[in-house]
Amino acid sequence: MPIPAAILTLGLSVVLVLVGLWVGQNVNMLPIDASANAPVYDELFQVLFSIGTSLLLGIVGLLIYSLVRYRRVAGDTGDGLPIEGNLPLEIFWTAVPAIVVLFIGIYSYDIYERMGGMAPLNDHSVHVMQASADSSIAAGMAMEASQGSGGPARIWGGISPTGSGAAAVNVDVTAMQFAFIFRYPESGIISGELHVPVGQTVALNMEAKDVIHAFWVPQFRLKQDVIPGQPTLLSFTATKEGRYPIICAELCGPYHGGMRSTVVVEDPETYSTWVTKNSPAPLPVSVSSAPSAPLQS
Amino acid sequence: MTLTLSPPTATPEPQAPLQPQGWLRYFSFSVDHKVIGLQYLVCGFIFYFIGGALAGMIRTELWTPLSDFMPRETYNEVLTMHGTVMIFLWIVPVVNGAFGNYLIPFYVGARDMAFPRLNAVAFWLIPPAGLLLISSYFIGSASQSGWTAYPPLSLTTPATGQVIWILSVLLLGGSSIFGGINFIATILKLRRPGLKLLQLPMFCWALLGTSILVVLSTPVLAGTLVLLSFDIIAHTGFFNPALGGNAVVYQHLFWFYSHPAVYIMVLPAFGLVSEILPVHARKPLFGYITMVYSILAIVVLGLVVWAHHMFTSGTPPWMRLFFTIATSLIAVPTGIKFFNWLATLWGGKIALNTAMLFSCGFIVNFVFGGITGVALAQVPFDIHVHDTYFVVAHFHYIVYGGTVFVIFGSVYHWYPKFTGRMANETLGRLHFVLTFIGFNLCFAPQHWLGLNGMPRRVAEYDPQFTFINQLSSVGALLMAISTLPFLINMVYSAFAGEKAGDNPWRALTPEWLTSSPPPVENWKGPAPLVTHPYGYGEAPKPQTAVASST
Incomplete structure (x- = not known):
């Protein structure tokens, strides 16, 4: 019996x-990957999906096999074998999950680092004063953020896929009930x-006016809460042209489900045309003449 | 080891003179732990049906991508109320209060809980707190900020509903703490002479672990909600950024309770399954000691994982890393428990009755939810799916597919003890099949919705998700229908079920060594000493029989 x-x-x-x-390689559960982050995320997803599928099938298979193989025959009032435990088995099924979990942890740490999650830019302990010494970009962001919001001292970072590269486009994002405004x-x-523009790093300086919102673009695999009182920096690089939804992912009131916008990723020429076409006249007091696109509901 | 209870030498007093008799005692301030247990159970089921009706309203709204079934404010009230009712009035009271109260005194060989009056107070806090919560619908408006009540949203939504919500949760938290203290005292101090801690049935360990979590973490929630109420009523600025407060501090404090709350809902279920499986598989519980250690490990780890609910809240990288690792580690003791249960079944003589079907359904669903849980613990994974339907699906697999399945399994398993009659097997199996199919149809597709861009707590969504949402709503309808055979079964069998006798399952744990239903103070004579609660397949040991008193 033992060998077979x-x-x-x-x-x-x-x-x-x-x-x-x-299953991990061939069953696609995710939307299109449209940022530098997304393929890295999908790699992690495939690994987790593979491990999860094997585990689930194994355990459910074992359960169903036991239920069929060891079902009680009608009229049998006897007991099963009085086995109360088995130390090698216990060690085995403690060690194997521990190794699997450790592997997943280290691997996802690696993924997180490749996404730029551990980049010093995003260390929210960076204060405005200190930041100026560290990196000119961080300092620049910090200044903008602190000017924009009347002076809170900290930047709260999301994921930055670029590490230390300079951002090509800076956008100030205001989240409010129930819209995102991009400046x-x-x-x-x-x-x-x-x-x-496609292929260029975009840095978002985000702040919330009223309650907590979250900036989520599923195709970018990117989400960041925008919390009142915490200017937040988020950067990404879009890699595929197209129109993708921006979704508020934190309950923010009755119209939370309608708080959506669109990110338009376009080639640099189209983008600069859009910028030129929509730039307000160079008069300083011209807010009313300017708004380009109407708010998407 | 100090043993405080010596079994009474004389025949026990039948009843305290002021306690009502018969069915009336279920509506009284009874101090009998079995009466209180059933009060918790029935009261919990009433709230389960209210919470279920609210879930039905949510699934109806989500049948179409537009917000067209109820006003958006109402929708947010409904989702807030659904979460609050299901957690604080259904799962926590039933899995701890109902089964804990009914079983723990039997398992430790006591005639009642350590503090019977405190026990009754703990139960009688629940109906008024529940009525208070539901009444907020009719007084202005109910809370609209989700069961998490994150400020500043909870500071800006209508204050009446939010304050009533806080009061109600405070009362329920108080009830939970009273219960926790009572369980700890009973398990540690009321054990029958001669009964060692490591001879207790596994449910005692589960409830001991749970109660430690309750006592350590619930006061933090209470304190947090008091501060939140100050922010609302007195316009203080603890959590209000406009007044210099910090909204993230609230999240830390809230999740310091509310993540352990998951284990408060799940650990007792682990304990109950550990009681059900050996009986119907006719095999000892596999790996008793490792099961105990894994419960303790889950208790310790469960206290240091809360910030995994906040990976997108601007937490610093080191914190994200720490909470990823701590959360992933919980998979190890949890995995140990599942492998031990499978090993308990292996080589047994399994009777696949309703109690067993629900327990096995629990294993399947919980493993699924556990796997998505390990995935969610990984920061980069969570950043995409946080606050989406993926998370909704995950935690319903844990609390419904896990705990609620165990609650149903336990009701079928202990029904003969509660009532003295057997529940109907055919109706029970029908209930299981409908619930299992309905549940998986309702929640499995929601993983896909979350991955593809549907956030949670929305009344309207992208039209591309319509079909999957309708699939999910059909599953919810099946779940609603599945409660019919259950209700019919419970009522019908109570009057017309086959007489059960004392021990229809030929089980070895002490609650079966007395009549069904058991007398007041549990045993006519001295409490039996059960040192081998899982001694199936062994030569009958003299201790497992109804032993003479020490």
């Missing part, structure tokens, strides 16, 4: 792993849609 059982177990495990791998400080554009 062992071989059978091994064979079944291999099949399970293969099925898991196949381009260089050109003075105020828009209800976010327009960004």
Whole structure:
């Protein structure tokens, strides 16, 4: 009995792993990947999906097998075997999940680092004063953020896929009940849609006017809460042209479900045309003449 | 080891003179732990049906992508109320209060809980708190800020509803703390002489762990909600950024309770399953000691994982990393429990009755929810799916697919003890099949919705998600229908079910070593000493029989 059982177990495990791998590679559950972040995220997703599928099938298979194989025959009032435990088995199924979990942890740390989550730029302990010494970009952001919101000292960072590269486009984002407003400080554009050039780093300086909102673009695999009193920096690089939804992902009131906008990723020429076309006249007091795109409901 | 209770030598007093008899005692301030347990259970089920009706309203609204079934404000009230009722009035009171009260005194060989009057107070806080909560619908408006009540939203939504919500949750938290103290005292101090801690049925360990979590974390929630009420009523600025407060501090304090709350809802279910599986598989519980250690490990780890609810709240990288690792680690003791349950079934003689079906359904659903839980613990993964329907699906797999399945399994398992009659198996199996299919149809597709861009707590959504949402709503309808055979079964069997006898399952745990339903003070004679609650397949040991007193 032992040898065939062992071989059978091994064979079944291999099949399970293969099925898991196949499912992870071939079953696509995610929307299109349109930012530099997204393929990295999808890689993690595939690994987790593979491991999860193998585990679920294995455990459910074992359960169903036990229920069928060891079902009680009618009229049998006897008991099963009085086995109260098995130390090697306990060690085995403590060690294996521990290793799997450790692997997942280290791997997702690596993914997180590749997404730029650990970049010093995003360390929210960076104060405005200190930041000027560290990095000119961080300092620049910090100044803008603190000027924009009347002086809170801290920047709260999201994910930055660029690390230390300079952002090509800066946008000030105001989240309020129930809309996102995008202001381009260089050109003075105020828009209800976010327009960004493909392949260039975009830095969002986000602040919330009233309650907590969250900026989410599923195709970018990117989400960041925007909390009142906490100017937040988020940067990303879009990689595929198209129109993607911007969704508020934090309950913010009755019209939370309608708090949506669009990010338009376009080639740099179209983008600069859009900027030129929508830039307000160079008169300083011209807010009313300017707004380019109407707010998307 | 100090043992405080010596079994009474004389025949126990039948009843305190002021306690009503018969069915009236279920409507009285009874101090009998079995009466209180059933009061918790029935009261919990009433709130379960209210919470379920609210869920039905949510799924009806989401049948179409437009907000067209109820006003948006009402929708937010409904989702807030659904979460609050299901957590604070259904799962926590039932899985702790109902089964804990009914079973723990039996398991430790006591005649009642350590503090019977406190016990009754703990239960009688629940109906008024529940009525208070629901009454807020009719006094102005109910709370609209979700069961998480994050400021500043909770400071700007109508104050009446929010304050009533806070009062109600404070009362329920108080009830929970009273219960927790009572369980700890009973398990540690009321054990029958001769009964060692490591001989207790696993449910005692589960409830001991749960009660430690309740006592450590619930006061934090209470304090937080008091501060929140100051912000609302007195316009202080603890959590109001406009007044110099910090909204993220609220999230830390809230989740310091509300993540352990998940274990408060799940650990007792682990304990109940550990009681059900050995009985119907006729095998000892596999790996008793590792099961105990894994409960304790979950208690310790459960207290240091709360910030995984806040990965997108601007938490610093080191904190994200720490909470990822701590959260992932919980998978290890949880995994141990599941492998031990599978090993308990392996080689048994399994009777696949309704109690067993629900327990196995629990294993399938919880493993699914556990796997998505480990994925959600990873910061980069969570950043995309946080606050989406993926999370909604995940936690329903844990609390409904996990705990509620166990509650149903436990009701079927202990029904003969509660009533003296057997529940109907055919109706029970029908109930299971409808619930299992309905549940998975309702929640499995929601994972996809979350991954593809549907946030949670919305009354309207992108039209591309219509079909999947309708699939989910059909599942919810099936779940609603599944309660009919359950209700019919419970009522019909109570009057016309087959007589159960004392021990229809031939189980070895002490609640079965007395009549069904058990007498006041649990045993006619001295309490039995059960040192091998899972001694199936062994030669009958003299201790497992109704032993003479020490």
